[in-house]
Amino acid sequence: MQINGAVQQRGHVLLVAGDTAGRRRTIQIEPSANLAALSLIPVPVLLGSDLPTDTTYLDGVRDQNALLVKLRRAAATRGPLLVYLSGRLTVDRRSHQLYLALSGTTPSTARYTALPWEWLGIELRQRPAGLTTVLLDLAADKGAWPLLQDYGSLPAPSSIEVYGTVAPPGFPGPDSSHVSAYTRAWIEQLRSNPQRPTSSRLHAMAVSAAALPPGTLVVPAAPELTAVPGLEQEQNARPLSTVQRVASGDTAFISELRERSAQQPATREAPPRAPAPDRPAVRPDDHQYPAHASSVPLPRAEPVRPAHPAPKQAAVQTPIPVQHPGPDAHSNPVPQQQDPRPYVYALAREGRFTDATLLAQAWETHTLQTLGIDSPHATQWIEIRADLAKQAGNYVLATQLWISAGRTRLAHQSPDAHEVLTTAQSAHYCWTQITDTSKARECGPELVALLRALPSLDRRHLSVAQQRMEHLHNTPTRR
Structure with a gap:
């Protein structure tokens, strides 16, 4: 986010923990643990700004209107804004619209107890471009996942930067630390880089380092994550999984990536011959x-x-x-x-x-x-x-x-x-x-x-x- 100190006076960080995402006693995402881990990061590092910053920490909120008030207050700040959302994506049975489930939300009550996804875009779309980042660590339930596959991404205004992951339903969740893989990788990258990288680069490094479930929806899609300058110097980064990028089974998603890939430079440079292993390996049958x-x-x-x-x-x-x-x-x-x-x-x-x-x-x-x-x-x-x-x-x-x-x-x-x-x-x-x-x-x-x-x-x-x-x-x- 670009900071213009002559105009902006304060920044804002809004951390929201929605409902726990789980299925058959398997917890996929524990939002409270994610927020607790993020709270240990200094706010200037988290936001990427030295401006005075207000921090709003919402864990266990049950009222969609109360959350809307906090969101509007955060959107009204004149400085940089970071909104972090963690929890479960669900869908309203009647309107077939996406919702961020809050504590106590059920499929039949989503319309009245969850945060409509479109509210997020409505409140943030009037903010100046380059000042708003939305960070997501979500899991979709079995009702929301087909809708996400139709979208191929999460709808958001073009004026805001959206980074994150949405895991498909039913996959095992975090380890004993209870912090989701993507959020933990984001935190580790913040701690390991003395100079805070841009949010897009942090996202790319976090996705590459996190052990994401097969089929995870990565926002934004793969082409924005490739060829990040200097990224090869990150020795602890793990390779991106193809499953995370192209193997979700969504044909529309593949077509979208193909169009974006066509915009990438076509020139390639030749590498030197890679050295053979010290011990020759016998070719398998x-x-x-x-x-x-x-x-x-x-x-x-x-x-x-x-x-x-x-x-x-x-x-x-x-x-x-x-x-x-x-x-x-x-x-x-x-x-x-x-x-x-x-x-x-x-x-x-x-x-x-x-x-x-x-x-x-x-x-x-x-x-x-x-x-x-x-x-x-x-x-x-x-x-x-x-x-x-x-x-x-x-x-x-x-x-x-x-x-x-x-x-x-x-x-x-x-x-x-x-x-x-x-x-x-x-x-x-x-x-x-x-x-x-x-x-x-x-x-x-x-x-x-x-x-x-x-x-x-x-x-x-x-x-x-x-x-x-x-x-x-x-x-x-x-x-």
Whole structure:
């Protein structure tokens, strides 16, 4: 936020904790813990301004009108404003409008006990551009999530900056610290940077460092997070997950990213040859790769500087692409990149599934930044991660990743394409291996929807999936 000290006199920080987001005894977001963690950050650091600042801390508020009064008071400040919202997004059954649930809000009372999302825009839209930042750490319930997928984002006036994440319903929440991954990552970045970065850069670093659930809606979308100057110097940042960016299964979301990606510069610089590992890895047998991942060669297009470094946890030296300055970068022949997949699967064969997954995530990020959202190679890395999850016995994650890869392929390929059909078959197989009734029930509808979209697939897949879904719905969940 740009500060004009000759005009603005005071700043304002408004911290709001809505209702706890949870499902079946699983807490996804605990807003009170998030606000408590943020309150430990000095206000000038949090706001990014040395102006005198008023702070409003609202935890456990139940009255939408009382919250509206506080919001109006904050919006009336002449200086910079930061609004932080944490909690559960829900939807009104009658109007089908989004609401931030407050303490005590139920689906039937959202209209009278929750904060309408449009009120936020109405109160803030008259503020001068560049002075207002809205920070979100939310989880959507099962009623709000389809609406968010239709939107592809959260509606907000163009005069305000909105950053944050919205987790899909049903995923596990924070660890023992009770602070959400995104908020904790934001705080850690504030503490680790002596000079406060811009909010957009903080957001990019927080998203890259946070372990977000698959399918999380990131606001703003991916292109605004890539190629942040100097971001590669952040040694603790973890690579962005493709699932966080492109694998939510929303075709409209993919189209929007494609249009934004087209506005990015098309020039790419060639990296030098990455060093081979000290210990040569034996290429795995073909059956160790996903069914069609090995049939397409890795991209030879050359990358821009990676936005995030490879994770430190991956102990083996790997051909992660990096850029070294040199005046003759374009005059020398471009060397052939080494295929990183043997190293990924070599780690998996040793039982080092975490390291293998981190390496695959790093290549996901590199491929997205190098070749863009439409590249089939980016989808291949989702499939490789799905295969790693299957080998590790994590059939829930494997199913989710295979479904995401199938949806992404279906958005760009024919429904009868071999890769699309093989991906759907892999998703179905992994789903049949899930023994947890509730988890299988949650993944089932998305799988059935994918199978229905493939008329040339053996119809027995759809029939078996529908029969199992019927059985799961008739099976009581263990408590």
